Amino acid sequence: MYKYLKEVVYEANIELNRQGLVLYTFGNVSQVDRQKGVIAIKPSGVQYDRLKVKDIVIIDFSNNVVEGRLKPSSDTKTHTCLYKHFPTIEGVAHTHSTYATAWAQAKRSIPCYGTTHADYVFGEIPCTEVMTESQVQRDYEEETGNQIIEKMKGKNSDETSMILVAGHAPFTWGKDAAEAVYHAAILEEVAKIAYFTQSLDPELKSLPSALIDKHYQRKHGVGAYYGQAISRDAV
Secondary structure, three states, X not given: OOHHHHHHHHHHHHHHHHOOOOOOOOOEEEEEEOOOOEEEEOEOOOOHHHXXXXXXXXXXXXXOEEEOOOOEOOOHHHHHHHHHHOOOOOEEXXXXXXXXXXXXXXXXXXXXXXXXXXXXOOOOEXXXXXXXXXXXXXOHHHHHHHHHHHHOOOOOOOOOOEEEOXXXXXXXXXXXXXXXXXXXXHHHXXXXXXXXXXXXXXXXXXXXXXXXXXXXXHHHOOOOOOOOOOOOOXX
C-alpha cells in the first residue's frame, strides 16, 4: 500500500548521504501523503549503507506507527509538526552538515550576502531562538518544531525553504522528499560561501533588497525566466 512512498523516501535518504550531507546515522528525510494521512520517514539509528526500502517507517499524523518493524527517526515529531502547520510542505530533510550546523551552533541567521543565496531564499536564512529549559523538559522534538514555526511567523514557507535550529542543526523542506534534500545541499553550499565571505569582510551588510528581489523573482516569481521549466537541474 505504501510501496511508492517508501521508495521515494529511501532514495531521498540515500541522496542525502551521496551528497555528503550526513555521516553514519546523522539526519533523516521524510515525505507526506496527505490524502492517505501518513508520513514515511527514515528509521532511527540506521546507517545509510545498511538502509533498505523495507526499513522506511510509515506513521500517521499522531506519530503512531502504521507500518514498519523499526522505530521511526527520533526527529519524527518535528517533521509531523511542520507538515501540520505548513500545508504546502510535502517533504522534510534534517542534516548536521558542517557549515550550516556551524551557523546554527553560533545561533546566527545567514545574511543574504550574494546572488547565489538570493537565487534560492528570499532574504536571510533564519535561525530560531535557543530553546528554553522548560521547552527542553517538555516534548523536545515537538518543541523543536514549535521553535521553527515561531521563527517562520510572517515568512512564506515556499520562499524560505530552510532554517537553522539554534545550537542544533538545519531543517529544509520542499514539494517532495527529493526537493527537501536538494534544498539541504543548497543550504550547505550557501552557508559555506557565507562563512568565507564574512571572514573576508566581517562588517559586510546584506545585498540591497532590489538585487535580492530581482534574483529571487527571476527564478521563482510570476514572470520567472530562468531555466527550461522542466527540471530543478536545468541550467
